[in-house]
Amino acid sequence: SSFKDDVSTNHQPFASMNFYDVDLPIQTTEDVTVSSLFAQPKELSADFSSVDLSFLPDVTQENKEQNLPEDGCEVQEVLDESGSRSEESSVLTEESSSSFPEARCPSPEESGACPSLTAMTPLTPVTPASEGSKILPQLQNIVSTVNLACKLDLKYIALHARNAEYNPKRFAAVIMRIREPRTTALIFSSGKMVCTGAKSEEQSRLAARKHARVVQKLGFPARFLEFKIQNMVGSCDVRFPIRLETLFLAHRRFSSYEPELFPGLIYRMVKPRIVLLIFVSGKVVLTGAKERSEIYEAFENIYPILKGFNKS
């Protein structure tokens, strides 16, 4: 679920954004500059889970009582690198480091306001900015397949397309690359195609269509059937070192840690069915997902486990 409207517990970051009501100088989204909205180098389209809210004034106690009929307790967790912090028990808090453990979130009782009335709803469904971890895995690679539904002459394609290479002795498919989105496609004579290298589902679909369009322009009656995302790879950094040996001992059932073979620990999570590569530096790679939510869910599952080992 991408919307988290639950205010029943403290320290819950909320994916939905709650602006104050009329009395405060609220800027509408159009007024907010693009640069502040997209302050983070994270994989987001037009969502607001990492918006820089520093333009909103600090709320003092007097202010709050006068102006706020509601929303006293909801907090937008901001993965902001600007380093500024507001120390008050105000609603808006910024985190300057993504590993900051606790959210400064006043409870409903504290502010005396009633919870969960969103003054403004986000434009698109928001990706969960990880309650608890406040780290969002970034998608690094998407592998998708599509059926062009016609037989292809690979030699012809290699001759007539600039961006295609074909070495039948090495591999029985044409390797085609396009610049935007930067992707590689494997095109087989049966008409099946594999597209790799995109950083989002949308990009992968667009890229696959472009590759198909090249094939079309070469004169083949290519169609675009059964497009499917087959695998998604994400990565992130928990920002603290991890004792892989201890993790291995505690989770033998799911882990494979062989420093003779590979420096990372391979964790095969059952639900969701994702494989995680965990390294001593705290960097984590997640793969095997068919949907983005599986990556986020897998990371949410592993984060408390990793955090647990950090304490010791």
Added chain:
Amino acid sequence: YAQQQLVCEACGCVLAEGLLTTTYTDEGQLREVSYSQSTGQREQQSRCLQRGIRRVQDLCKVLQLPAVFEETAVSYFRRALQLPAFHLVSLEKKELLGGCCVFVTCRQHNWPLTMGTVCSLLYAKQELFAGVFQSLQQELGLSVPALSLADLVKTHLGSFRLLQRGADVPAPFAEDKEKLVARTLQVVELASETWLVTGRHPVPIVTAAAFLAWQSLQPPGRLSCTLGRFCKLAGVDLPPPAYLRLKELLEILLRMASQLAWLRVFRLDKKTVVKHVGELLQHRVFLLKKAFCEQGEEEEEEEKEQGAAAPGEGSAGCLPAGQTEQEQEQEQGCSSRGKRRGEAARRPLLPPCLTKPRKRLRTAAPSASDSALGGDDPISDSEIEQYLRGAEEIRALQQLKAW
């Protein structure tokens, strides 16, 4: 003159010779057929299985493993070979399968056999071995415990020629095995606590630790001996990462030495610190705590120093010689603060990959245009046409290919 008679077990009736045979071919040759042949016992086992079992048994003998290991390994091998995952693989992989079974058995009994050893015995490529090992683990659902470094130290040092009595080793180099093992264990433990072991190959760490321990037991004659020479004397291979591990160990020891008041005056370096390894190991718990702070603590200390805007915040140093360039910069930047603090800097205890990142960390921000791309966006003809060859180009290419 004796003739073979066949007697019925049930009634004792003696059959005439030639009336009952075990295989019809032998009837012609009047030869006895052995039990295993007549029951087809060996035929029931494929030649592949038989060969594999024999290989497993040979491996166990070469490695001088206890008998029970052989039984376990053979049973794993039998089970594995029945599974389609192993039945239909290349011969090369089947050859490795036996070695994998032995390896898994050893690990389960905490017998410190390394993959490197098994691979060299099988003349196998480590990548291939790794693949077979991982499949074996998954298919048979085996739980393979981690390699115990302590056990590895004991076995590895056991093979050192240097420690064997009667070996022709120059006097200052000979060492008592028990002493060396004990000190090496301590050094390896120290390495483990200071993040030098996680994710790294175990053998180079043991080699470097053994060298350091050996040098420190009798520094006078041994400080001039290099790691390479030590390995030659010991009769073991020098694994390339051992040099780096040694360097890292010495850095840790130097940091610890900086916390011992009576050692600080000596201004130790990488060579001279070896003489004091014994002391440092003795007080290692205390020294580690003093020399390194927790990761969170460092941030707190940095916050307190928010006054100065010098680049190297929060880590002023009065460290002895042997610092890296980075540390020296910071020292120059905050020497005043350092004097104020009056003690050596505490840096967080982190794995080397974090303190010395080799890669330029890419803060890869996807371009705004990329993020805004939709899967169903229109595609312009011109964009696609840039990828198509013109007629001239094609003609030229075809002429080229004609050659």
